[in-house]
Amino acid sequence: MTPEHIYRGQCHCGAIALEFVSAREPEHLAVRACQCRFCRAHGARTTADPAGRVTIRIADPGAVIRYRFAEKTADFLVCRVCGVYMAAMLIDGDNAWATLNVNCFENADAFPKNPAPVSYDGEDAAARIARRKTKWTPARLIGAD
Numbered sequence: 022m023t024p025e026h027i028y029r030g031q032c033h034c035g036a037i038a039l040e041f042v043s044a045r046e047p048e049h050l051a052v053r054a055c056q057c058r059f060c061r062a063h064g065a066r067t068t069a070d071p072a073g074r075v076t077i078r079i080a081d082p083g084a085v086i087r088y089r090f091a092e093k094t095a096d097f098l099v100c101r102v103c104g105v106y107m108a109a110m111l112i113d114g115d116n117a118w119a120t121l122n123v124n125c126f127e128n129a130d131a132f133p134k135n136p137a138p139v140s141y142d143g144e145d146a147a148a149r150i151a152r153r154k155t156k157w158t159p160a161r162l163i164g165a166d
């Protein structure tokens with residue numbers, strides 16, 4: 022059985038925390054630098070493992086902003102208190118998938134400093150949703166409204 026790694030992260034003030042479980046080492050997790058204006062503005066480096074799982078805990082439902090833009094197919098979870106961008110989440114019924122900002126991980130330095138730039142400009146909403154269900158991490162959100 023492959024040992025699992027537990028990656029923990031939180032926003033600066035601690036209102037939002039996540040626990041990401043993956044069999045992959047940091048160097049074997051794909052780390053992406055999405056070139057959309059939101060991700061560039063945050064300097065986000067994101068990772069996901071479709072074979073892993075993540076739990077995102079919100080200590081106070083009022084502390085999370087679910088920012089939506091463009092096709093509005095995902096919620097970008099930003100802390101209302103400290104402004105840290107934690108994760109983007111696609112929710113479909115009872116299922117959810119997330120991509121995680123490794124900059125908020127305790128061991129963020131273990132991940133590539135200069136991840137590969139990626140652009141999804143050519144996708145329509147359906148392609149975007151299909152990609153996220155395939156590439157993002159199965160997720161649970163706890164403590165939100």
Ligand SMILES: [Zn+2]
Binds near residue numbers: 034035100105
């Ligand atoms: Zn915060």
